[in-house]
Amino acid sequence: MRHEYELILELCKFVHSDKERIQELLNQRPDMPLVLGNILFHRMGGVAYETLKKTDLLSATNREFRNTLEAIYTSNTEKTTAYREALSLLSDVFSDIPIRYAFLKGAYLCSIYPVGLRTSNDVDVLISKESTGIVSERLRECGFRQGHIRNGVFVPATRAEIISSKMNRGETVPFVLDLGKTHMRYLEVDLNFSLDFQAKEGTDSVEAMLKATIPAIQTEKGSLYTLSSEDFVAHLCAHLYKEATTYPWVAMNRDLSLYKFSDLYLLYEHRSINWKLLKQRVVELGLEKECYYTFRNLCILYHIFDDDMEAMLTGLSLEDMSFMKQIYRPENKTYYQYDMEYVDWFFCPDRVSHLKEVLST
Numbered sequence: 001m002r003h004e005y006e007l008i009l010e011l012c013k014f015v016h017s018d019k020e021r022i023q024e025l026l027n028q029r030p031d032m033p034l035v036l037g038n039i040l041f042h043r044m045g046g047v048a049y050e051t052l053k054k055t056d057l058l059s060a061t062n063r064e065f066r067n068t069l070e071a072i073y074t075s076n077t078e079k080t081t082a083y084r085e086a087l088s089l090l091s092d093v094f095s096d097i098p099i100r101y102a103f104l105k106g107a108y109l110c111s112i113y114p115v116g117l118r119t120s121n122d123v124d125v126l127i128s129k130e131s132t133g134i135v136s137e138r139l140r141e142c143g144f145r146q147g148h149i150r151n152g153v154f155v156p157a158t159r160a161e162i163i164s165s166k167m168n169r170g171e172t173v174p175f176v177l178d179l180g181k182t183h184m185r186y187l188e189v190d191l192n193f194s195l196d197f198q199a200k201e202g203t204d205s206v207e208a209m210l211k212a213t214i215p216a217i218q219t220e221k222g223s224l225y226t227l228s229s230e231d232f233v234a235h236l237c238a239h240l241y242k243e244a245t246t247y248p249w250v251a252m253n254r255d256l257s258l259y260k261f262s263d264l265y266l267l268y269e270h271r272s273i274n275w276k277l278l279k280q281r282v283v284e285l286g287l288e289k290e291c292y293y294t295f296r297n298l299c300i301l302y303h304i305f306d307d308d309m310e311a312m313l314t315g316l317s318l319e320d321m322s323f324m325k326q327i328y329r330p331e332n333k334t335y336y337q338y339d340m341e342y343v344d345w346f347f348c349p350d351r352v353s354h355l356k357e358v359l360s361t
Contacts, residue, residue: 009303012051014047015270036068042259043258046072046119050114073116081183082184083106083110083184090187092222093142094138100127100225111217112270124189125189127193127210128207136175144176144189154178170194171194175188175189194206195242205286229273233278236264236267237264237291240261243255243260245326246327246329247327247331247336250352292316293323295312300342322337325339336358339354
């Protein structure tokens with residue numbers, strides 16, 4: 001492993017930081033532009049700043065490096081305030097809606113992370129496929145329009161795009177509201193009704209998760225529902241695995257990002273995971289591969305050695321481990337495989353060029 005990669009990963013350990021190791025790596029005169037570029041690419045600028053500040057090592061980096069991280073941290077702090085205000089707005093939208101729903105990922109995690117470390121660009125909501133019409137109509141009534149933000153400008157979605165997304169991606173085209181705020185011009189809401197890369201997959205798991213939602217997201221205007229503790233972790237695993245192992249995401253270089261692993265690192269370090277209950281729920285939901293892939297690679301990236309986690313992973317009883325290095329291309333039902341260590345794969349700038357076809361069906 002390049003020492004630059006190790007430094008990046010050490011700077012991501014904001015809960016329990018290893019000051020001595022970070023200092024050792026800085027003393028090796030690493031390529032700091034490479035380190036900074038990767039930190040920003042993986043949306044970990046606020047985290048790296050917090051780690052360096054916490055370990056009193058900000059002064060050990062050059063001015064351009066630490067000033068950039070500080071600017072990101074300051075911006076993140078302001079964005080978090082705007083994001084929480086947006087959640088309050090959405091609590092009005094969902095206050096009396098007659099369906100089960102669960103706000104995902106950042107909507108809940110923004111209240112757990114220290115302010116300034118993580119931001120979200122959108123809000124993800126899990127619903128059943130049958131509920132998309134009700135929620136879509138409610139959002140339109142509140143001024144949301146379907147489309148995309150391109151170069152800072154809202155571009156309405158075509159009818160074909162709206163139909164295609166719902167039929168093929170397991171989610172709707174984003175619903176966008178122009179807030180006009182400095183740090184959050186647009187509020188984007190993504191409605192998800194699948195845990196897989198296809199709309200027809202994972203519906204049983206979605207329904208099971210929606211039956212166990214809890215009102216755990218507190219806003220100034222009321223509570224919003226999210227998934228139960230075990231389901232929240234299982235969903236993070238499923239979402240990460242879906243993107244990390246699906247060819248189009250690899251081709252766009254959007255398949256892997258440290259901030260997604262950071263979410264699970266945070267929950268792990270805060271002892272928010274009951275491994276026995278998680279294993280039971282993962283098996284019930286049929287997400288054994290997703291869970292194993294995510295936590296095994298979390299251990300690699302964050303150098304985690306945990307007997308309880310290891311017992312849970314071993315207990316998943318997966319015999320064929322080829323999925324750990326496989327990428328699936330849905331459009332032609334083709335599998336590809338890579339042959340390198342996970343850290344090297346993670347930081348590889350052109351992963352798709354290292355794939356070799358291994359199976360077609």
